Amino acid sequence: MARPTIDHRSAEFSRLGLEVLDGLKEVFKTSGSIVIFPASGTGAWEAALVNTLSPGDKVLMFETGHFATLWREMAVKLGLDVQFVEGDWRHGVDSKVVESALSEDARRQIKAVMVVHNETSTGVTSRVANVRKVMDRAKHPALLMVDTISSLASIDYHHDEWGVDVTVAGSQKGLMLPPGLSFNAISEKALASAKSARLSKSYWDWQPMLAANRTGFFPYTPGTNLLYGLREALHMLREEGMDNVFARHDRHAEATRRAVQAWQLEVLCLNPQEYSSSLTAVLMPTSHNADELRKVILDQFNMSLGSGLAKLQGKVFRIGHLGDFNDLMLAGTLSGVEMGLALAGVPHAKGGVAAALDHLTQCRQQSQRYRSLMRTVSRSDVAQACRD
Amino acid sequence: MARPTIDHRSAEFSRLGLEVLDGLKEVFKTSGSIVIFPASGTGAWEAALVNTLSPGDKVLMFETGHFATLWREMAVKLGLDVQFVEGDWRHGVDSKVVESALSEDARRQIKAVMVVHNETSTGVTSRVANVRKVMDRAKHPALLMVDTISSLASIDYHHDEWGVDVTVAGSQKGLMLPPGLSFNAISEKALASAKSARLSKSYWDWQPMLAANRTGFFPYTPGTNLLYGLREALHMLREEGMDNVFARHDRHAEATRRAVQAWQLEVLCLNPQEYSSSLTAVLMPTSHNADELRKVILDQFNMSLGSGLAKLQGKVFRIGHLGDFNDLMLAGTLSGVEMGLALAGVPHAKGGVAAALDHLTQCRQQSQRYRSLMRTVSRSDVAQACRD
C-alpha cells in the first residue's frame, strides 16, 4: 500500500524485534529469555502460570495487597491449589514465613512461590533476594515467580542474581509506555518446567513465541506501535543510566515520605526496609474519606491520585512518583496534595512540600560536594549521594 | 501526578468505556454483548473457544487458508476435537459441505461451526449467511463462530441477522488502529454455553469483563490509549456512513481486480461471489517468485505488499485496500504494482492502472447521473451506483 505501514513480517520489523528483546535484558538484568505479549500485565501473570504448572499444582502466595489477591484468584480459577498466607496489607512477604512453609512441605508439593515485588495498592516492596535466600536454605525445588509490574525500571531488580524463574512485567509503569505490552523473563529452570506443564495454553504459549523471536518475529500480530515506543523507552533508560533512574525514584520516594511525615499523616507501609520507591500510599485520618480528598484535588487541580483499592477503599490515597518524572513534577504533585488537604478540611500540619524540597535540595548538595571532592564527574553522583 | 494521565479508574474513563462499547454495536450490527480485550486478534480467537467449550468438544472448521489453519491449531492445542474440512485456499466455506457434515452428526456432537469470514491470506470471503441457513435447515444446535479480523468495518457484516454466536475481531484493519485491541460479540446462546464451558480461562473470561463493563470499567488494565483511538475511529465510520464505507471497499476491490485482469494475471479467489473487498491476492505466473517482485517494489517504491503465507509463499502477492484508503491511494498502489511487474521482468500486459481508473470513473459518473435524476443528494449515492 502507498501508505506508511508497519509491516510485522518485514526485515525492518525483525531488526526491531531483536533489538528490543535484547535491550530488555539489561532492564531485567538477565542473560536468559524474555517474551513479549500484546496484552496488559494480567496476561503475563497468566502466561507465567500456564507455561510452568499443571492442574492441581500447589503454589505458595502471600496476601501483600490487592494485586497479590487478584493473582491468587487467577491461580484458583486456572485450577491451582493455592496456599495463601494472609497479610495486613502493610508489610511485604515475610521470608521467615516462606522458610517455615517450605520446610513444612516435606513432600515438596509446592511447585512455585509467587511474590508481588512492589504492591501497587499499598506501596510496599517485598525483598525478593531474602525470599530466594530462604528457598535456597530450604533446598526447596519450587519455582520463584515475581510480579514487577510497578517496579521494573523504577526499583532495582535482578532476575538472574536473585534466582527468579519467571518475572512478570508490563509496559505502562517504569517503561513509560501506554498499557498493552507485557513480559515474562524466564530462567532455564522455568523453561524445563514448561516441558511438562499441563495447564492449557495457546496465546500465552512460550514455545512458538521463543521460536519466532529467534529471528525477531512473533507467532501472531504483535503490538507493533508499542514495540517502536519500547525501543525509544529503552534508549531513554540507557541514556539516563539505570542506577540514576533508581536513585531518582529513591529520592522522590523519600521526599514524599518526608512530606507525609510533615503533614503528620501516616505512610501505609510499616517497615522502612519495605518502602516503595515508585509510589507511596498514605493513610487518611479516621473519619475522613480519601476519595473525597481525591475528588477535591481532581476538581481543583486536575490531578488524579491513586485510590484505595478493595479493603483500603476510602482509607488511603496513593501518590505515584515513577516513570518519566522529575523533581519539579514531584514538587507540583505534593503541592496539589498539600493544598487539597487544606481545601478538603483534612486535619494536617503544613510544611510537607517544604520538607520535600529540603530533602531534594540536600541530595543535590551532597552530590555537588561529592563532585568537588572527587573531581570525577560520574553519572551516578546524585544516586550515590542520596543513598548514603 | 501532575502529568496528564489516563486514569482507568476515573469517571471520565467510565464514560469512554460505555461510549465505545455502545458504538461497537453499530459496527457488529448487534444489540447483544461485546467485550474488548487488550490483546491482538489471536487472543479473541482463544476467548471465543475457552468461554464456550469444554475439553474434548468437537468443532467443525474449514481450511479456507492460513488463518483458518492457525485457528484450528489453536483449537487442537486447547484440547478440542477438530473436524477439519480440507480446502484449496481458493474458495470459501462451502455451505453444502457444512450441511452434510451437520446432518451426518446425528448425535449432535459438533458443538461449534467455525468460519473465517474474510481470509487475509487468500482474499476469499465466505458467505456466513449461507452457513447460518444450512445450520438452521439442519436444526443443528452448534454455535456459529466467525472471525472478522480483516472484514469488520470493511465488508458488510450482520452479527444478529446472521445468527452468529461469537464474532471475533481486531483493531488493526477496518477500525484503522494499531494492533492491540480485540473483540468478541456474543449471542445469548453463547452466553448460556459459557455457563457450562469447562476450558480453563482467566484473562479471557467473559464474566468479570461483562460485569465490569456494565459501568464502563474493565477487570484489569485495559488498552487505554487505543480505546481513545477507537472512539475516534467509530466517529469516522459514523461520519462516512457504514454503507458508504462498504461501497468504497467494493469499488476499490473491483478496480483492483480489473487491473489484475488487464495485467493478464489471475486473482487467487476462484468464485466471484466470494471476492474479498478488503484485499486481493494475485497469483504469480509460474516460474516467477512473488517475493522477488515484492522486494523490487519495496526497494524501488517503498511500498510493502502482503506476502504469500505458508503454502502460498512466493506464489501470490496481496494488495490490501482497506481502512482509511481513498481512490488516489489505490491508484498509487496499483501504479506501484504495475511498474514493479515491469521492473521485475514478470510477464504481464500493461493497462492495469488504466482499467482501474476506468472503473473508478464510471462509479463516479453513475453516481452523478443518479444525483441529477433523483435531485436527492443522499450520502450513499456512490455506493448504490456502483453496486447496481
Added chain:
Amino acid sequence: MARPTIDHRSAEFSRLGLEVLDGLKEVFKTSGSIVIFPASGTGAWEAALVNTLSPGDKVLMFETGHFATLWREMAVKLGLDVQFVEGDWRHGVDSKVVESALSEDARRQIKAVMVVHNETSTGVTSRVANVRKVMDRAKHPALLMVDTISSLASIDYHHDEWGVDVTVAGSQKGLMLPPGLSFNAISEKALASAKSARLSKSYWDWQPMLAANRTGFFPYTPGTNLLYGLREALHMLREEGMDNVFARHDRHAEATRRAVQAWQLEVLCLNPQEYSSSLTAVLMPTSHNADELRKVILDQFNMSLGSGLAKLQGKVFRIGHLGDFNDLMLAGTLSGVEMGLALAGVPHAKGGVAAALDHLTQCRQQSQRYRSLMRTVSRSDVAQACRD
C-alpha cells in the same frame, strides 16, 4: 497533490481566515479591524509605525525597559523623531509625564504616543487607561499605540474602551502558540492616518491586507499552520472564559510575589499598581549574579528562567507565569527557584513555596465560600474571590 495540503487559496481556508479574524476581536476587545502578519512581534511594531507616520514625525516614547528601548531604536531607524522619556526600568509610564509632555506640545507636533503595556524585561505593567485619560484631557490629537506582546490574553486589555489606535501583539505568549504571527488592531483614526502616512511599506501595508481579509484571504502566503493553531487557542480561551484567564494570571502573579517576599528578595517593579500578572522579575542580592543562579536551575532541574536583559543583565531573573499554566505548574516552577537559590548559595529565607501555596489555597477557599453563599456556581468564582 495527493498529500494533505493546506491550500491558502481554498474556500476552506477563507472560512478559517474569517473565523480567526472575528475571534480575535473578543481578545483585543474591539469591534474594529485586526490584521495578521506572518512575522514575529517586532514586525507588528514596524507595521504600526509605517502605516500611520511619515518621515520626521515626532513620537513620544518611554524608557520602561528593554523592549521599549528596542522599539525606540526601530522608530529612529525608520526616520522618526523620538522624544524618549528616560526611566529607571522599575516603573511604568507616568501619566503625569505624558500630560506635561503633551501640554508642552503646543504645535501638536507629537503624532503618536507609544506605550509598552507589559514590559517583558521588567515585569511592569503600564496603566494604559490613565494615559488615554490625560491625552483626552490635553485634547491632544496624537495617536496612542500600545505593545501588548506579553500581555494580550493574559492581562485585561481594552482596545476600544481605552481608545487605543494601534495595538501590537504576537502569537507566542498569551495565545500559547509558537512565535510567527503578529497582529495590529487598528482604530478608525489610525486608518484615517494611514491615508497620508508616507513611511515606505509593502509587506506591512494594511490596505491590501484589509482588502483581502474581507473575504478571509491574505495578499501573500500567510502562516497557514499557525492560523489553524490560533483557531484552537481562541477556542481554549473562550472555553475558560477571558475573565477566568485574567484571574488565573493575577492569582499566579500574587502567589509568585508572596514567594519572592518570603525569600526576602525584591520584586523589580516598585509600584504595586503596576505589578505584571504575566511575569515577575526578581532582583538578585548585590554581589550575586542572576545568570549563575539561572545556570544552576537549568542544570539541576532542566528549567529555563528568563534572564536579565541589557542593563539588567545578571541583576534579575524573570519568572514567567503566563499562557497555558496551572497552579501545580507554578508550584513546580517556584520549587525549582527555591531549591536553586539554596544550591547556588544565594542568601535567602526559605518558605517561598509555602507562602505561594497559602495564597493559592486561600483563593480556592474564598471561591468555595462564595459558591455556598450564593448558591450560584458561576465560572468566574475563583476570579472574583481572589480579586477582592
Added chain:
Amino acid sequence: MARPTIDHRSAEFSRLGLEVLDGLKEVFKTSGSIVIFPASGTGAWEAALVNTLSPGDKVLMFETGHFATLWREMAVKLGLDVQFVEGDWRHGVDSKVVESALSEDARRQIKAVMVVHNETSTGVTSRVANVRKVMDRAKHPALLMVDTISSLASIDYHHDEWGVDVTVAGSQKGLMLPPGLSFNAISEKALASAKSARLSKSYWDWQPMLAANRTGFFPYTPGTNLLYGLREALHMLREEGMDNVFARHDRHAEATRRAVQAWQLEVLCLNPQEYSSSLTAVLMPTSHNADELRKVILDQFNMSLGSGLAKLQGKVFRIGHLGDFNDLMLAGTLSGVEMGLALAGVPHAKGGVAAALDHLTQCRQQSQRYRSLMRTVSRSDVAQACRD
C-alpha cells in the same frame, strides 16, 4: 518554567542557529552569508530590495508571470523605478533582452536585475546562468537578484557559481516546511551595496541579523519551531543527496508532461529548456474553465490543484510535484487529474497516467542497467540515468 520551552536565548538554541545557518549553505550552494527572517517569502523579497537599494533606483524586472508582477508592484511601492519587460507568461527571462537593456543603459542607471527563477504561476524556469553571462559580457555593475521561492531544494541552483547577489527563498516548498521562514543569501557585492542603500528598514535590516547570527542568535524573536523543523529538513535533503532530489523532481516533471501530452492537452510553458521541475501548468481547452475542473477534483477526490492566477484565472490548472513527493504520490495525483477530466467532461484522450508510468519505469530500468554495467552502486544512479 516547568514546561518544556524553546528558549531562544539559550546556549542550546545558539547551537541550532549555527547549525541551520551552516546547513543552508549547501542548499544555496554558497560560501557567503545567509539570513533567516520569521516571515513568508514576500518578506524576503522586501529584504532584498531595502537592504541594497535607495529611493528612485532603477531596476530591471521581467513579466514572467504573476509573482514577477507582484514583486514589481512591491518595488514600485517602495519607491524604485522599475523598467518592466513585458512577457506572455509562457516564457522565462530572455537573456538577449537583458543584454540589450543593459547595453542601452550607458549611464549604468540600472542598479539591479531581478529574476524569478521558477514562476509558480506558470511552471516556467528562467535560466539564471544565461542572465549572468550576458551581464558579465555587458560588464554591467548591476546586482543580480533571484527569487527561488518555488525552486530552492527542488531544482538545481548555484548562488555562488551563477554570481547571484541576493537569492530570495522560503520555507514552504522544497524545504517541506509550513510557510513562516524566508531567506536571503547575500554576496559580498550585495553586502557592500547595503552600506549605502537608503531605503528605510528595520525588521528586514541585514546588519543586526548578521551580527547576531555570528553566535547563532537573532536580533528579535525567531521562528523557533520552524527552525527545529528546518534542521530536520536539511537532514532529509542531505540523506537523499541533493543530486538525487533534483533528479527526482526532473523525473516527476517529465512524467507529468508525458501525461499532459497523452491527454492531448498543452503545457503552458512553450520552451522545453524552461520547463519547470517543481510544477507544471496545463492549459485548458478553450471554452472549458479550469476552476470547474479543479472543483470536481476537489469534491470527488479531495485533491487540491493549483489555480490559474491573475490573467490565467480559469485558463490553467497547476500540478505540483515538489518537496517530499514520491513516484506513487505522483501516480495518485495524475490519476486524480485523469479521472477529473473525464468527470468534468473536458475533451481529452486517455492514457496520461499510463504514459507517466512508462516514463517512471524507464528511468528505473535505465538506472538498473547502469548499476549492472558499472558494478558501482552510486546514490545518484537514477538521477544520471534519467538525465541522459
